[in-house]
Every structure is written in structure tokens, then in C-alpha cells.
Amino acid sequence: xxxxxxxxxxxxxxxxxxxxxxxxxxxxxxxxxxxxxxxxxxxxxxxxxxxxxxxxxxxxxxxxxxxxxxxxxxxxxxxxxxxxxxxxxxxxxxxxxxxxxxxxxxxxxxxxxxxxxxxxxxxxxxxxxxxxxxxxxxxxxxxxxxxxxxxxxxxxxxxxxxxxxxxxxxxxxxxxxxxxxxxxxxxxxxxxxxxxxxxxxxxxxxxxxxxxxxxxxxxxxxxxxxxxxxxxxxxxxxxxxxxxxxxxxxxxxxxxxxxxxxxxxxxxxxxxxxxxxxxxxxxxxxxxxxxxxxxxxxxxxxxxxxxxxxxxxxxxxxxxxxxxxxxxxxxxxxxxxxxxxxxxxxxxxxxxxxxxxxxxxxxxxxxxxxxxxxxxxxxxxxxxxxxxxxxxxxxxxxxxxxxxxxxxxxxxxxxxxxxxxxxxxxxxxxxxxxxxxxxxxxxx
Amino acid sequence: xxxxxxxxxxxxxxxxxxxxxxxxxxxxxxxxxxxxxxxxxxxxxxxxxxxxxxxxxxxxxxxxxxxxxxxxxxxxxxxxxxxxxxxxxxxxxxxxxxxxxxxxxxxxxxxxxxxxxxxxxxxxxxxxxxxxxxxxxxxxxxxxxxxxxxxxxxxxxxxxxxxxxxxxxxxxxxxxxxxxxxxxxxxxxxxxxxxxxxxxxxxxxxxxxxxxxxxxxxxxxxxxxxxxxxxxxxxxxxxxxxxxxxxxxxxxxxxxxxxxxxxxxxxxxxxxxxxxxxxxxxxxxxxxxxxxxxxxxxxxxxxxxxxxxxxxxxxxxxxxxxxxxxxxxxxxxxxxxxxxxxxxxxxxxxxxxxxxxxxxxxxxxxxxxxxxxxxxxxxxxxxxxxxxxxxxxxxxxxxxxxxxxxxxxxxxxxxxxxxxxxxxxxxxxxxxxxxxxxxxxxxx
Numbered sequence: 001x002x003x004x005x006x007x008x009x010x011x012x013x014x015x016x017x018x019x020x021x022x023x024x025x026x027x028x029x030x031x032x033x034x035x036x037x038x039x040x041x042x043x044x045x046x047x048x049x050x051x052x053x054x055x056x057x058x059x060x061x062x063x064x065x066x067x068x069x070x071x072x073x074x075x076x077x078x079x080x081x082x083x084x085x086x087x088x089x090x091x092x093x094x095x096x097x098x099x100x101x102x103x104x105x106x107x108x109x110x111x112x113x114x115x116x117x118x119x120x121x122x123x124x125x126x127x128x129x130x131x132x133x134x135x136x137x138x139x140x141x142x143x144x145x146x147x148x149x150x151x152x153x154x155x156x157x158x159x160x161x162x163x164x165x166x167x168x169x170x171x172x173x174x175x176x177x178x179x180x181x182x183x184x185x186x187x188x189x190x191x192x193x194x195x196x197x198x199x200x201x202x203x204x205x206x207x208x209x210x211x212x213x214x215x216x217x218x219x220x221x222x223x224x225x226x227x228x229x230x231x232x233x234x235x236x237x238x239x240x241x242x243x244x245x246x247x248x249x250x251x252x253x254x255x256x257x258x259x260x261x262x263x264x265x266x267x268x269x270x271x272x273x274x275x276x277x278x279x280x281x282x283x284x285x286x287x288x289x290x291x292x293x294x295x296x297x298x299x300x301x302x303x304x305x306x307x308x309x310x311x312x313x314x315x316x317x318x319x320x321x322x323x324x325x326x327x328x329x330x331x332x333x334x335x336x337x338x339x340x341x342x343x344x345x346x347x348x349x350x351x352x353x354x355x356x357x358x359x360x361x362x363x364x365x366x367x368x369x370x371x372x373x374x375x376x377x378x379x380x381x382x383x384x385x386x387x388x389x390x391x392x393x394x395x396x397x398x399x400x401x402x403x404x405x406x407x408x409x410x411x412x413x414x415x416x417x418x419x420x421x422x423x424x425x426x427x428x429x430x431x432x433x434x435x436x437x438x439x440x441x442x443x444x
Numbered sequence: 445x446x447x448x449x450x451x452x453x454x455x456x457x458x459x460x461x462x463x464x465x466x467x468x469x470x471x472x473x474x475x476x477x478x479x480x481x482x483x484x485x486x487x488x489x490x491x492x493x494x495x496x497x498x499x500x501x502x503x504x505x506x507x508x509x510x511x512x513x514x515x516x517x518x519x520x521x522x523x524x525x526x527x528x529x530x531x532x533x534x535x536x537x538x539x540x541x542x543x544x545x546x547x548x549x550x551x552x553x554x555x556x557x558x559x560x561x562x563x564x565x566x567x568x569x570x571x572x573x574x575x576x577x578x579x580x581x582x583x584x585x586x587x588x589x590x591x592x593x594x595x596x597x598x599x600x601x602x603x604x605x606x607x608x609x610x611x612x613x614x615x616x617x618x619x620x621x622x623x624x625x626x627x628x629x630x631x632x633x634x635x636x637x638x639x640x641x642x643x644x645x646x647x648x649x650x651x652x653x654x655x656x657x658x659x660x661x662x663x664x665x666x667x668x669x670x671x672x673x674x675x676x677x678x679x680x681x682x683x684x685x686x687x688x689x690x691x692x693x694x695x696x697x698x699x700x701x702x703x704x705x706x707x708x709x710x711x712x713x714x715x716x717x718x719x720x721x722x723x724x725x726x727x728x729x730x731x732x733x734x735x736x737x738x739x740x741x742x743x744x745x746x747x748x749x750x751x752x753x754x755x756x757x758x759x760x761x762x763x764x765x766x767x768x769x770x771x772x773x774x775x776x777x778x779x780x781x782x783x784x785x786x787x788x789x790x791x792x793x794x795x796x797x798x799x800x801x802x803x804x805x806x807x808x809x810x811x812x813x814x815x816x817x818x819x820x821x822x823x824x825x826x827x828x829x830x831x832x833x834x835x836x837x838x839x840x841x842x843x844x845x846x847x848x849x850x851x852x853x854x855x856x857x858x859x860x861x862x863x864x865x866x867x868x869x870x871x872x873x874x875x876x877x878x879x880x881x882x883x884x885x886x887x888x
Contacts, residue, residue, distance in 0.1 A: 007511050007574060009565035033561055035516055035523075036548070041561060042514040044576075050514070067451050070486040070494070072479055072598045073517060073581055074538075074550070079479075091543045094518075096550075098597075099535045099585045104480070106518070106540075106550075117477055117485060121453035130451060132488075137517055137581070141543045154516045 001347070002369075002381045007044050010394055020216045022329035023148030025338050029398045031325075038145025038153030045398060046325065048346035048378075050156070053321045053328075054135055056187050056343065057158050064180035064239050066131040066160050071113050073137055077103035079112045082298050092140045106139035111294050111316060114161040118312065119300035125165040128302065128312070129173050133160030135321065149326040150218075150282070160317040165302060167291070170313040174206050174289050175245040177317040179233050181210050181285050182252065184319065186232035189341030190331060192284055193227045195257045199288070206289035206315070209259060214330040217280030222268050224255035225275045282327045289315040338399030339421050347380040349438050350400040352392070354407030356385045364416070365406050368435055375439040396421065404434055445791070446813075446825045451488050454838055464660045466773035467592030469782050473842045475769075482589025482597030489842060490769065492790035492822075494600070497765045497772075498579055500631050500787065501602050508624035508683050510575040510604050515557050517581055521547035523556045526742050536584045550583035555738050555760060558605040562756065563744035569609040572746065572756070573617050577604030579765065593770040594662075594726070604761040609746060611735070614757040618650050618733050619689040621761040623677050625654050625729050626696065628763065630676035633785030634775060636728055637671045639701045643732070650733035650759070653703060658774040661724030666712050668699035669719045726771045733759040782843030783865050791824040793882050794844040796836070798851030800829045808860070808875055809850050812882075819883040840865065848878055 007030075014024035026032045031046030042050055058068065074096070080086035086105075094106040107113070114132060122130065135158045145153050162173035178194065185192035194208040211221050233248050256271050258264065259281065268276065294300070295311035302312050325344075332339040342348065349372060353365045365381060372379040380400060382391050388407070395403050405417040415428045418437065429437060451474075458468035470476045475490030486494055502512065518540070524530035530549075538550040551557070558576060566574065579602045589597050606617035622638065629636035638652040655665050677692050700715050702708065703725070712720065738744070739755035746756050769788075776783040786792065793816055797809045809825060816823040824844060826835050832851070839847050849861040859872045862881065873881060 005509065007513075007565075007576060030565075033564065035557060035560070036518070036520045036546075039516045039518055041516060041557065043561075044511050044513055047512055047514050065449065067488050068491055069451075069488055070491050072483045072485060074480070074483055074583065074598050076480045094540065094542065096538065096540050098538065099587065102480075113479060113485070116479070117487075120477065121451075121474075132451060139518065143543065154518050 001379070002383050004383050006380070008394075008398070009043065010397065018148065020147050020150065020330065021333050022150065022216075022326035025329050025333060025397070026148055026326065029338060032149065036153075038142055038151070040149060040152060040154075045346045049325050049328075049340070049344055050321060052344040052346075053188065053324050054156075054158075057135065057184055057319055057321060060180045060184040060187070061133050061158070061160060063183075063235075064131075064176045066133045066177075066180075068134060069117075069132050070134045071107070071110050071117075071136060073107055073139070074104050075107045075113055077105055079116060080105065083112050083115075083294050084297060085112065092142065094139045094141045107136075108138055108140045109157075109316075109318075110134070110136075110159055111161065111314075112298070115294045115298045115300050115314070118163055119295075119298065122163070122302065122312075124303050125305060129162065129164045129169055131160055131162040131173060131176070133158060133317070147326075149322045152322065155320055156322040158319045158321060162315045162317070164313045165304060167313060170289055170291070170315060171206065172242050172245065174287065174315050175242075175249045176239050177287050177315070178208065178249050178252070179237065179239070179245055181287065181317070181319070182232050182248070183235075185210060185212070185284060188324070188328060188344050190284065190328065191228055193221075193223050193257050193281075194252055195221060195223065195259050196253075196262050197259070197286065197288070198261060199290075208253075208287050209283045210285035210287075211259065211281035212284055212327060212331055213277070213279045214282050214327065215280055216330050217282045219281055219283070220260040220263075221258070221279060221281035222260075222263055223257035223277050224271050225277045226255055227252075227257060228277075282330060284324055284327050285317075285319045287315065287317045289313075333399070336393070337397035340399040340401055342401055345378070345399065345401050347378045347400050349377055349379045349402045349404060350395045351379060351381045352388070352395060352403055352405045353381070353383055354388045354391070354405060356383065358408055360411055361406055361408055364411060364431055368404055368406070368416070368431065371435045372438060377439060402438055404438065445823070446827050448827050450824070452838075452842070453487065454841065462592065464591050464594065464774065465777050466594065466660075466770035469773055469777060469841070470592055470770065473782060476593065480597075482586055482595070484593060484596060484598075489790045493769050493772075493784070493788055494765060496788040496790075497632065497768050498600075498602075501579065501628055501763055501765060504624045504628040504631070505577050505602070505604060507627075507679075508575075508620045510577045510621075510624075512578060513561075513576050514578045515551070515554050515561075515580060517551055517583070518548050519551045519557055521549055523560060524549065527556050527559075527738050528741060529556065536586065538583045538585045551580075552582055552584045553601075553760075553762075554578070554580075554603055555605065555758075556742070559738045559742045559744050559758070562605075562607055563739075563742065566607070566746065566756075568747050569749060572607055572609050573613055575604055575606040575617060575620070577602060577761070591770075593766045596766065599764055600766040602763045602765060606759045606761070608757045609748060611757060614733055614735070614759060615650065616686050616689065618731065618759050619686075619693045620683050621731050621759070622652065622693050622696070623681065623683070623689055625731065625761070625763070626676050626692070627679075629654060629656070629728060632768070632772060632788050634728070634772065635672055637665075637667050637701050637725075638696055639665060639667070639703050640697075640706055641703070641730065641732070642705060643734075652697075652731050653727045654729035654731075655703065655725035656728055656771060656775055657721070657723045658726050658771065659724055660774050661726040663725055663727070664704040664707075665702070665723055665725035666704075666707055667701035667721050668715050669721045670699055671696075671701060672721075726774060728768055728771050729761075729763045731759065731761040733757075777843070780837070781841035784843040784845055786845055789822070789843065789845050791822045791844050793821055793823045793846045793848060794839045795823060795825045796832070796839060796847055796849045797825070797827055798832045798835070798849060800827065802852055804855055805850055805852055808855060812848055812850070812860075812875065812879055815879045816882060819879075821883060846882055848882065
């Protein structure tokens with residue numbers, strides 16, 4: 001993409017209302033614009049990151065055997081009356097009356113609707129297990145939306161719902177998502193640690209929040225330091241292998257890890273002092289087995305092999321892609337701006353033309369631009385008539401992992417410079433070498 | 445995808461409320477489920493088609509130079525008061541009050557919001573032309589939603605908005621979208637004819653509806669038959685070439701074409717009798733230059749080269765992907781079911797195992813399945829324990845373009861059968877030949 005044909009509205013200063021790094025940087029980098037309190041438009045650069053996050057989430061859901069659907073945003077109140085949640089849900093539910101005075105709502109979550117879909121079609125254990133997910137906009141009417149995408153009102157959510165014949169099978173479905181989540185966050189460069197979460201009246205221990213450590217995190221968390229070095233499950237892992245998945249889950253739940261709500265100071269005290277991590281964290285995912293909480297009142301029953309008919313066992317599994325974009329920035333930024341991990345960077349490489357209008361410089365930029373595009377590298381060509389300093393600042397701000405800096409001085413020696421945003425390292429290379437090097441860079 | 449691991453809830457009979465072919469077939473083929481009046485969930489098969497439609501729309505928008513953003517669904521009433529449309533818009537607007545009693549609405553369209561985004565960042569002719577689009581859910585509270593996705597309440601819309609310094613430049617932006625729309629529909633196998641549409645108080649002739657002919661169409665249309673044989677603009681067309689694009693537009697508006705609202709019987713009478721087409725049509729796209737209708741009241745001004753400051757010239761360009769899915773079915777179906785065009789088929793090939801449990805048959809099916817997946821062909825393997833007749837019926841119903849029929853009888857001669865859904869033609873081939881043939885089939 002040529003910047004001269006793109007829409008990248010950079011702000012010199014962050015609007016005053018922005019309190020945390022991700023909010024400030026997303027506004028300054030022209031990624032989002034607030035349209036109402038807690039409601040944002042994604043500008044082109046922000047949408048590119050969101051789409052890359054979605055693509056990873058989707059790939060890992062599919063790999064784990066979940067099947068994508070797409071439920072609508074507007075739901076009927078009657079559906080929520082079946083589960084008893086219409087009255088129980090507080091003011092965070094955006095309630096709506098349509099032109100015929102029918103009570104509707106903007107879905108804050110989809111347990112009721114997916115249960116309605118399930119019961120309409122599935123009647124037998126033979127059609128189980130089943131896991132259906134979608135990626136759709138949700139609305140929660142927060143009393144005080146803030147921190148940009150971190151606590152917005154309209155937000156994107158991937159929510160998956162599993163259906164199983166019994167508890168044992170449901171545990172395996174839960175474990176599939178547990179492993180998928182580990183892979184999903186790791187692929188984005190994030191260290192997400194599963195922490196036991198509250199299960200409320202359901203009981204049991206099948207509820208985990210996935211938390212990344214970041215100084216601006218909303219909650220206090222405590223965990224064993226070894227988690228930070230655990231490896232993610234391999235790409236080819238067999239999601240049908242119950243024992244194997246259980247082994248992964250056992251390992252990832254073997255050490256201490258808890259949010260402040262579930263914190264047990266005594267248990268944490270038993271962790272060796274140099275292995276204790278006490279930090280702030282951001283929740284980026286939540287998985288939850290809730291058994292027959294919805295299937296029982298909503299009569300989503302299945303016949304068992306012995307002919308009996310029982311409510312189906314369910315779990316739900318959420319990731320907020322729009323929130324993840326912000327959380328990634330909290331984890332990866334410095335004073336100059338964002339430092340995108342390779343996998344979710346809006347562009348992987350930026351070409352900086354240091355002397356716009358200079359024939360030779362322009363030609364080499366074009367050559368590199370064409371070559372990288374041909375190799376499928378997402379490339380932003382900064383071809384505006386701006387000072388080099390402004391170009392450096394913009395490219396650092398928007399966090400492109402690799403910059404190719406092309407100017408007459410270097411070209412006199414047949415060289416261009418590559419700067420890597422992650423560590424600030426630089427190298428001088430010939431044009432062909434630079435192209436070869438950058439083509440090895442991962443992209444979508 | 446193995447059908448045994450998929451979610452494809454086929455209905456034997458169409459629910460009684462479905463009146464038109466696309467609605468009936470989408471329900472029967474397990475593509476959608478109604479959740480409320482005019483509000484549908486996309487089941488896995490339906491979502492696959494919707495995503496393929498979106499991908500084509502997106503590719504052609506990008507090719508024409510439009511840049512993707514993503515605006516939220518919920519908008520503030522104040523924004524619409526600026527343009528004067530909040531009061532003018534009727535009961536089709538879904539009006540909402542949030543917990544603080546602020547007036548909000550579910551966007552039926554986005555002229556106001558995109559104008560707000562534009563004026564926040566763009567001040568100069570130097571940043572023009574600009575075309576921003578998004579693909580997002582909209583809501584229009586139809587008094588009597590019907591015909592399934594054809595006239596739903598919550599629907600997906602691609603809407604693009606162009607910004608230009610003056611009328612001449614706006615015409616070129618309009619022509620870009622005109623050409624992009626021709627290519628978009630043609631790639632989906634649809635013959636869409638641009639017909640002059642009403643411009644209301646704006647005047648001029650820069651408004652076209654793109655109409656496909658289908659017997660269940662909502663409106664009566666009249667056009668010259670030659671349009672049906674016109675070729676679509678080539679992939680490599682230069683969207684910066686004003687004269688070239690104007691030539692395409694001139695050609696595609698040179699012959700008679702009008703909906704009943706704009707029909708001129710005298711002018712139509714001058715078309716040679718054997719070239720007159722009088723039919724029913726479905727609107728699948730609408731493009732519209734509206735000048736300064738929104739930029740003037742909303743003060744979206746740009747400075748001109750001479751230093752003057754004037755309201756920007758705008759146009760909007762809509763395609764409804766969810767409606768297009770239904771419209772395609774209206775255009776492509778027979779008594780047995782849907783006949784998907786290659787480019788938007790949910791799967792391009794289905795493998796039918798005629799004797800589930802038979803070792804040799806199963807092995808060959810697996811071999812073909814693996815080979816086609818490796819080649820990137822979207823393949824559905826019908827591996828359920830059902831009679832051959834049921835498998836034929838399902839595969840015809842869901843409209844997969846190519847079926848590989850594998851049974852012990854054919855295999856005894858080393859053959860499998862390929863059936864093409866479009867024309868019902870069949871051929872017997874060796875396994876390797878069949879794989880080679882089907883690998884040439886286009887897919888996503």
C-alpha cells in the first residue's frame with residue numbers, strides 16, 4: 001500500500017481523555033476513532049490488525065474442531081425469558097423496542113440463541129460432540145466505558161459453545177478449547193496464563209481466565225514464574241487424543257496461578273520466592289463449563305445410547321478480538337509508539353523514501369515495493385513528501401516491525417538500511433539482499 | 445470437511461412461511477435459521493457462501509482503490525440531527541435509549557458517520573480523492589419483513605463513500621465504483637444490468653441500480669437484450685484512466701434499461717422487438733452521487749488549490765452481501781435444489797461414499813479427499829451412513845458444483861463418476877484423472 005493512496009490520519013498528540021497506552025497509541029496512530037462513549041470506528045490501520053487477530057483466532061478454532069456460524073446482533077427478549085436471564089441481567093443489557101413494540105435486545109452474549117439453534121436440529125448423542133462458534137459484535141452498556149477498546153460498549157467477541165452427551169465428553173471439549181487458546185495467544189506473541197476462575201453456582205474447576213501480564217492490567221494476579229517459559233502445544237497436536245490434551249491441561253494448571261478474586265496467599269507462599277510473580281494482568285480469554293444451566297430450562301435434550309433423554313452438557317469459550325488488539329499494544333510498546341509482533345502487524349514492512357522526488361531513490365523504492373508485494377509481504381510504502389524525521393516518527397509510532405530506509409547517501413554505496421522495530425537494531429544491505437531478507441518475514 | 449464432523453441440518457420440507465425459492469432452499473439446505481422476524485442466524489453452510497461473496501466484494505473494492513474501514517453498528521442520534529435525517533427517517537430506523545437515556549440508533553446506513561470521520565481528519569484537496577468502505581450489519585425495521593434474506597431487518601451491507609474536490613473528480617470516483625460493480629457481479633456468475641435510478645432532489649443522472657433478472661424479482665424491469673452479452677471489464681483495467689472508465693460506463697448506459705419507476709414506454713418502443721426484454725428483477729447494488737447533501741450541513745469542507753474552502757463532493761455505493769446470497773439462489777436453482785456458481789459455492793466438490801463401511805470404497809474416498817484438500821479445493825466428504833439416494837438428494841439440494849461418486853461397482857473397473865450440478869452431465873474417470881480434473885476447479 002502506498003501511503004499517498006491510503007488513509008492514515010496520524011495525530012500529533014493523544015486526546016486528553018485517553019488514559020492508558022493502548023488507547024492513546026491507537027488514537028495517535030490513526031487506528032480507531034471514537035463515535036460515541038465506548039463505541040469506536042476502526043480506521044484502515046486498526047482494521048488490518050483486527051482482521052489478523054480474527055484470522056488467527058479462526059484458524060485455531062477450526063483446528064480444534066469448532067465450526068463457524070454467525071448469529072445476529074439483535075435478539076428477542078422472549079429467548080432470554082426462557083433462561084430467566086432477561087430479568088436477571090442488569091442495565092448492561094441494551095434493551096430495545098421495535099416498531100411493533102416487541103421487546104428486543106442487542107446481544108451481550110449468545111448462550112440462549114445457540115441453545116435455541118441446537119435444540120431445533122440436534123436430538124441424538126450421535127450428532128455430538130459439537131462446538132459452534134462465531135465472531136460477532138456484542139454490546140454491553142457499561143456505566144462508565146473507558147480505556148478505549150479495553151472496556152468499550154460495542155466490542156467484537158469470538159464466542160464458542162460446546163455440546164456434549166455427558167460430563168466426561170464435556171471435559172474433553174473444554175480441553176480442546178484450553179489448548180486452542182494457548183496456541184491462539186502464543187501465535188500473537190502473547191504469554192497468556194490460564195488462571196482458575198469463579199464458576200459460581202455451577203461449581204467444579206472447569207473455568208479459566210487467560211491473563212497476560214501488563215502493568216496497566218485491570219486486575220492483580222499471582223503466578224509461578226515458570227509459566228512464562230512453558231512452550232505452546234505444537235501445531236500438529238491431535239485434538240481427538242483425549243489423554244494428550246488432558247496432559248497439556250494438567251501441565252498448564254500444575255503450578256500456582258490466580259487472580260486476586262481467587263488468590264490464596266498461603267498456597268502462593270509455598271512457591272519459591274524467586275519464582276513468585278505478583279503483577280497486574282489483562283484478561284484476554286475466558287473458558288467455562290456450565291453443564292446444563294441453559295439446556296435444562298430451555299429443554300435442549302438429547303437421547304443417549306440407552307434410550308434415555310437428558311439435557312445436553314454445554315460450555316462457552318470467549319475471546320475478545322477488539323480487546324486483544326489493545327491488550328497487545330499494552331504488552332508491546334515503547335515511548336516512540338507501538339511495537340507489533342510479526343503475526344498481527346498491520347504491515348510487516350515499511351519502505352521509507354528519504355528523498356521524495358529524487359529519481360534514483362524513487363526507483364529503488366518502487367523496485368523494493370514491487371518485489372515485496374510479489375512475495376506477498378504486507379508492505380507500506382511511505383511515499384509522502386515529508387521530512388525523514390517525520391517519516392521515522394510515523395513508522396515507529398504505527399509499529400511496523402521492519403523498515404527499509406532508502407536514501408541517496410546509502411544508494412551511492414549501493415546500500416539501503418533495515419531497521420527492526422522490536423529491538424531497534426539496524427543493518428546495511430544491498431537492495432537484493434534487503435528484498436531477500438524481508439521476503440522471509442512472515443505475513444498474512 | 446467431513447460431513448460427520450460438520451453441522452449441516454437439512455430439512456425435508458421447507459417451513460410454510462417461506463414463499464420464494466431462495467428462502468425455502470436456504471432453510472432446507474441448513475444455511476440459515478430465523479431467530480426473530482427478519483433476523484437470521486447463518487449456519488455453517490450459509491456463512492461459507494456469505495464469506496465468499498464478501499471476499500469478492502472486498503477484492504473488487506480494493507482493486508478500484510477503495511480503502512476498508514469498519515464503523516460500529518450503534519450510532520448517536522445527535523449525529524443524525526446534524527444532517528436533519530433523525531426526524532426525517534421513519535419507523536424503519538431502530539431507535540434505542542441507552543442506560544443514561546441518551547438517544548442512539550442501530551445504523552440503517554452510514555452517510556453521517558463517514559462524513560463525521562472525514563471532516564475530523566481531512567482538510568485539503570491534497571488528500572483527495574478518497575473512498576472509504578466497510579462491510580457491516582445494518583438494521584431496517586421493515587414493517588413486514590419477508591422473503592428471508594431478501595428483505596430482512598438485520599442485513600449485511602457493503603457501503604462505500606467517495607470524497608472528491610469537485611464534480612468532475614466525483615464523476616470519476618462514481619465511474620470507478622460502476623466498473624467495480626460490473627466486475628463484482630460478473631465474478632459471481634450474475635448478469636447485473638445498471639439501470640438509471642431516481643436521484644431525488646439532487647438531480648443529474650449519477651444514480652444507478654444494478655439489477656439481475658429473476659422471475660421472483662420484486663420489480664418490473666425493461667432493457668435491451670444486448671446487455672446480457674456484454675463482457676465485463678478486464679481484471680487489469682487501470683482505475684486511474686478516466687477516459688477508459690468513462691468509455692466503459694458510456695457503453696453500459698448506451699442502451700435502454702429502466703425499472704418500472706423510470707420506465708419510458710416510448711423510448712422502450714424504439715428498441716427492436718426481438719431485442720426487448722421485459723422481466724422481473726432483483727436489485728443487488730445501488731450507486732449514487734449526492735454532491736454536498738451531507739457535507740454542507742455537516743461542514744465537511746476542504747481547501748482548494750486556490751485557497752477557497754468548499755464542501756466536499758460525495759457519493760455512496762451499496763451492495764448487500766446477505767441479499768446477494770439469496771439473489772444468487774433465485775438465479776441459480778432447479779427443482780432438486782441450489783446450483784451454485786463456482787465462485788461462491790460453499791464447497792466446490794463433494795465426495796459421495798456410496799457404501800459406507802466398505803474398505804476399498806472408504807480408502808479411495810479418503811485418497812481423493814486428502815488429494816483435493818492438499819490442492820486447496822474446498823471439499824465436502826459425505827461420509828455419513830446413509831443410503832446413496834439420500835446422499836444424492838442432499839448434495840443436489842445444497843448445490844455443490846461437482847460431485848465425485850465413489851462406489852464398489854465403479855471401483856471394480858477402476859472408475860469413479862463425476863457429476864456436474866450445473867448441467868447434470870456425468871463422466872466416468874480413473875481416480876487420478878478425477879483428482880486432476882477436480883483440482884483444476886476454482887476455489888477460494
